[in-house]
Amino acid sequence: MPELEPFIVSAPGKVIIFGEHSAVYAKPAIAAAISLRTYLMVAPSEDEEDLTLEFPDIGLVHSWKRSSLPWEVVEKFSTSNKPTTTDELIPEVVSEISKLLSDMNQSIHYAASSSFLYLYVHLCNRQTKAKRFTVRSTLPIGSGLGSSATISVCLAGALSILGQHIEPATLGNNDKSVDNQDSEYIDSWAFMGEKLIQGNPSGIDNAVATHGGAVMFQRTQSSVPSVRTTMRNFPKLKLLLTDTKQPRRSSDLVGNVSRLNSEYPKIISSILNALEDIAREGYSIMIKPNLDERARKRLSELFEINHGLLVALGVSHPVLEKVRILTDEFKIGKTKLTGAGGGGCAITLIDDDVAESKIKELIAKYDEFGFETFETSLGGKGVGYLNDLKIDSEGFLSLESKEDIENAIGVDNVNEWKFCKRGGMTMIGVALMTLEAAVSPTAYIAAVLEVPTSSPFSSKTEIPFLISSDLIAKTLTIPALTTAANGTNLPKINFELAEIFFNLGTIEFKPNATPQDAVTAIV
Numbered sequence: 001m002p003e004l005e006p007f008i009v010s011a012p013g014k015v016i017i018f019g020e021h022s023a024v025y026a027k028p029a030i031a032a033a034i035s036l037r038t039y040l041m042v043a044p045s046e047d048e049e050d051l052t053l054e055f056p057d058i059g060l061v062h063s064w065k066r067s068s069l070p071w072e073v074v075e076k077f078s079t080s081n082k083p084t085t086t087d088e089l090i091p092e093v094v095s096e097i098s099k100l101l102s103d104m105n106q107s108i109h110y111a112a113s114s115s116f117l118y119l120y121v122h123l124c125n126r127q128t129k130a131k132r133f134t135v136r137s138t139l140p141i142g143s144g145l146g147s148s149a150t151i152s153v154c155l156a157g158a159l160s161i162l163g164q165h166i167e168p169a170t171l172g173n174n175d176k177s178v179d180n181q182d183s184e185y186i187d188s189w190a191f192m193g194e195k196l197i198q199g200n201p202s203g204i205d206n207a208v209a210t211h212g213g214a215v216m217f218q219r220t221q222s223s224v225p226s227v228r229t230t231m232r233n234f235p236k237l238k239l240l241l242t243d244t245k246q247p248r249r250s251s252d253l254v255g256n257v258s259r260l261n262s263e264y265p266k267i268i269s270s271i272l273n274a275l276e277d278i279a280r281e282g283y284s285i286m287i288k289p290n291l292d293e294r295a296r297k298r299l300s301e302l303f304e305i306n307h308g309l310l311v312a313l314g315v316s317h318p319v320l321e322k323v324r325i326l327t328d329e330f331k332i333g334k335t336k337l338t339g340a341g342g343g344g345c346a347i348t349l350i351d352d353d354v355a356e357s358k359i360k361e362l363i364a365k366y367d368e369f370g371f372e373t374f375e376t377s378l379g380g381k382g383v384g385y386l387n388d389l390k391i392d393s394e395g396f397l398s399l400e401s402k403e404d405i406e407n408a409i410g411v412d413n414v415n416e417w418k419f420c421k422r423g424g425m426t427m428i429g430v431a432l433m434t435l436e437a438a439v440s441p442t443a444y445i446a447a448v449l450e451v452p453t454s455s456p457f458s459s460k461t462e463i464p465f466l467i468s469s470d471l472i473a474k475t476l477t478i479p480a481l482t483t484a485a486n487g488t489n490l491p492k493i494n495f496e497l498a499e500i501f502f503n504l505g506t507i508e509f510k511p512n513a514t515p516q517d518a519v520t521a522i523v
């Protein structure tokens with residue numbers, strides 16, 4: 001393999017629109033990548049025995065001798081040259097790693113370091129020369145925007161490259177060539193990393209941080225692959241993203257919901273079922289080509305009901321209620337917390353007719369409470385790779401602000417970034433994030449009709465229309481033309497399909513389609 005170093009791997013944060021917490025219980029959830037990202041630089045170490053981790057955002061610098069890592073224990077469990085993930089973390093490895101972290105007394109440091117070491121010992125080996133790993137992020141940490149998943153994805157991506165299990169990504173921003181499968185490998189290992197930071201993740205955060213775009217995601221109960229349905233088409237929505245700056249840990253919040261679920265199984269399962277219905281209803285609204293006034297009102301109401309149910313699960317916080325009450329008082333729209341809650345971020349779905357001046361007034365009010373609103377776009381690129389760097393570790397560490405990081409190495413500013421996947425639509429936003437996509441019949445079909453693909457970790461499937469198997473079979477034999485240009489990596493459907501659909505008028509939405517339905521429909 002040619003000399004790769006130094007290089008940077010980057011992954012985006014996310015917002016969950018519907019389905020946080022219920023996602024952990026195998027309910028569907030909807031989330032999209034945001035433009036705030038984490039960047040991990042891998043550079044040679046002064047001494048190739050010294051493995052150094054630099055996490056300046058959380059005030060951590062730590063080194064280990066590579067010979068001190070528990071290689072024997074890991075080797076005992078390894079079954080192939082290309083390491084594969086296990087359903088659960090291997091307790092013996094976790095226990096050995098905890099011994100290496102006995103001097104680390106801050107849980108935030110412990111979580112990030114244990115994730116790093118677990119991935120390192122699995123993806124690298126005794127012979128891998130030790131490196132210097134430096135992380136900088138433009139995301140707020142522990143605020144509901146998936147910061148931990150971005151760390152896990154960057155580590156899984158970089159270490160998979162160092163261990164020579166995947167090739168560095170090669171697709172440029174506007175490349176039309178075929179996506180590679182390495183993102184599935186990264187996603188599967190990032191999920192293991194997330195287990196060490198978050199405890200019991202559903203996998204939605206690492207899926208979005210790896211693949212980018214926007215998804216409907218559903219964890220499965222056992223080792224069966226999760227279901228990830230790409231949503232290429234969103235209605236035009238205005239979202240305001242507000243960080244309360246109230247610190248919290250997702251693992252505590254997820255753990256507390258689990259405790260409630262054990263103590264009040266009947267009650268909590270009703271809430272989780274209602275959250276599932278909200279996500280499905282939200283999905284059925286969001287994939288339609290046009291959002292009429294009634295649909296918008298329904299989405300707004302779903303935000304409100306969703307937040308109320310999260311309050312019932314005990315994952316709100318007085319500051320999140322403050323954000324919600326202020327948006328109510330200003331008559332701006334409806335607010336729900338996003339991510340694990342307990343503080344962190346909220347999203348507000350802004351009503352259509354609200355004047356910009358009113359929004360500015362609200363943002364000024366938030367300032368008074370110390371809340372921060374974010375400018376971001378939705379649905380951008382997933383994990384990325386950059387080499388031939390014009391900056392070294394010291395330069396990277398010395399970048400002062402988030403803007404400096406974006407300007408120096410940002411995915412949106414440096415053309416040389418490469419990705420595993422094409423596509424990812426970018427839906428523009430300023431202070432308001434706007435979920436927006438051009439709606440054409442073809443794009444619509446591409447957005448809503450996804451054919452299942454299996455992968456080690458996740459699969460995509462959705463047949464949201466009731467259509468005859470004949471029609472599907474006939475249509476799938478037509479070579480892909482149009483959607484290829486639009487960036488889908490799935491079996492392609494051309495204009496004829498749209499015409500068939502629209503001429504026949506067979507648009508009957510089936511929100512509860514299962515992977516099995518999809519498989520039956522195409523056989």
Ligand SMILES: Nc1ncnc2c1ncn2[C@@H]1O[C@H](COP(=O)(O)OP(=O)(O)OP(=O)(O)O)[C@@H](O)[C@H]1O
Nearest residue numbers: 057108112137142143144145146147148250339340
């Ligand atoms: N920039 C960073 N540098 C080092 N560690 C980080 C960084 N960002 C996140 N982490 C790790 O992730 C942890 C925060 O994860 P947590 O799951 O609590 O929040 P989140 O992922 O931002 O929110 P959510 O899960 O609700 O989306 C931190 O305690 C730290 O261990």
Ligand SMILES: C[C@@](O)(CCO)CC(=O)[O-]
Nearest residue numbers: 020021023201202339340
């Ligand atoms: C709270 C949660 O549902 C979302 C955190 O972003 C946890 C998870 O799904 O892993």
